[in-house]
Amino acid sequence: MKFIGNAHQYGDNINTDEIIPARYLNIADEKELAKHTMEDIDINFLNKLKNGDIIVAGANFGCGSSREHAPLVIKISGVRCVIAETFARIFFRNAINIGLPIIELKGAKEKIKTGDKVEVDLEKGIIKNLSKNSEYKITHFPEFMQKLISAGGLMKYIDKKSTAYN
Amino acid sequence: MRDFAKEYGLTHYYDQGEVGVEHALLPEKGIVVSGDIIIGADSHTCTYGALGAFSTGVGSTDVAAIMATGKVWLKVPETIKFVIRGNLQKWVYGKDIILNIIGKIGVDGALYKAMEFTGDTIENLDMSGRMTICNMAIEAGGKNGIIAPDKITEEYLKNRANRPYKFYTSDSDAKYSEIIEIDATKLEPQIAFPHLPSNTKNISQVKNVKIDQVVIGSCTNGRLEDLRIAAEVLKCKKINKSTRTLIIPATPYIYKQAMNEGLFDIFLDAGAIISPPTCGPCLGGHMGILAKGERALATTNRNFVGRMGHPESEVYLCNPAVAAASAIAGEITKPM
Secondary structure, three states: OEEEEEEEEOOOOOEHHHHOOHHHOOOOOHHHHHOOOOOOOOOOHHHHOOOOOEEEEOOOEOEOOOOOHHHHHHHHOOOOEEEEOOEOHHHHHHHHHHOOOEEEOOOHHHHOOOOOEEEEEOOOOEEEEOOOOEEEEOOOOOHHHHHHHHHOOHHHHHHOOOOOOO | OHHHHHHOOOOOOOOHHHOOOHHHHHHHOOOOOOOOEEEEOOHHHHHHHHHOOEEEEOOHHHHHHHHHHOOOOOOOOOEEEEEEEOOOOOOOOHHHHHHHHHHHHOOOOOOOOEEEEEOHHHHOOOHHHHHHHHHHHHHHOOOEEEOOOOHHHHHHHHOOOOOOOOOOOOOOOOOOOEEEEEEHHHOOOEEEOOOOOOOEEEHHHOOOOEOOEEEEOHHHHOOHHHHHHHHHHHOOOOOOOOOEEEEOOOOHHHHHHHHHOOHHHHHHHHOOEEOOOOOHHHHOOOOOOEOOOOEEEEOOOOOOOOOOEOOOOEEEEOOHHHHHHHHHHOEOOOOO
16 A cells, blocks of 8 residues: 655644544534544644645544544545554554554654655555655554454454454 | 344443433443453543453444454553552542643553552542542543452442452562552642643642633542532532533432432532533533633543533533532632
8 A cells, every 4th residue: 555645734632522523423424524524623624635645643643532433534534644653542443443544653743744745655664755855664563453454444354254353 | 222222132221311421320330340351432431440340442343343243452551550649638539649640641641551550549549539540541541540459349349240240459570661659648639721631730829710610520520429529518608600510410320319418409509500410511512512712610531622612612620629619719719
């Protein structure tokens, strides 16, 4: 999996209430729900976003609630992947489970700024900041998690009746 | 959901007058017990660690997969041990211990890790206070909070547990990623300022913070013990006319018990609003949604931007005694 997108940078501790406020959680339609992605942290987020773009953030991205809507609306709104210093634990699981690529990168906020063109190669484990001509190695997920990701999420993985689960 | 529960014959579906805040209701009914591994589709599932269970929150796909397969993918976490010693001062509770810890280590201070709470302060703490502490482990990024089960746990479970339970304790040579010692004797009531639970201050440092709304309730502090503390402060007092005060017993049992103990008379005479059990305003759901510019003081667990309503509203976090005293004063204040 290799893709190129423009980066949109946010700070530390971006929480699930900012990613998708609870007041919208009664909306069952994914596309309708995704119209409110990142609304409380950046009201213009969706106007700036182009399909295939990348979110870059600091530490503890996705902290707070267990709402799966958070990685889901990010994915549905067209974000290709999220690169952050660290992710909150439940968001991390949820992203893997619903098939949103997430990458932990030390110093993410310094290495990639808003507007930078970024190439991500998940197989090779390499992020290239094309705007700065710099290249960073990323740690591979453990094998089990790679299988989850390449299956397209936990539901599809279980559908395949993988030996790991049955 | 009602139709789904009926179709699949779900035995633990609580509807209508049985509705309660999950993390108060499940322990109360003895559904979660010591020694369990509990995975729940809510981040505050970590509450049950107070019983000496491994308990953690996940998303709904995870839970669906568990229901389908009986299995879950987990990594054994490293553990931070907190050793808390000494007697708490009057008007200082489990809430202040956990807010103080989050203030010290930050909202990602225990990321992916277990938080084990030990020491004589914890040993002397009632189950309600222990639940408050474990409930907010997630607010430090923790995978779970856990407290070794003891006589207090036994007392709590004995008339509730509807199946056998097992007490586990840490090995004497257990390895910890970190050990943090806390002197509880000097601890003051803590206030978490907007917009992070780690943004804590001692109440003595807090001056002139006017409050439009007080909320006493939630899975963090909506238990009977919390309501008794609030009643102790509100007895024969009047709430400030400009401070809307909501008291939300977390379960029907707590509601009924509080009524029978006369706490409702105290609350109503003081001018508070009593709500049926609900998570309600804690996550900006309903009942007391903040308008633009409004400021709330709440015994809940999160004070993120827009958590309780408008993105330009503010939430401060505290214990039930401070919430009640501040409702009377109309600004954040320590009980007399």
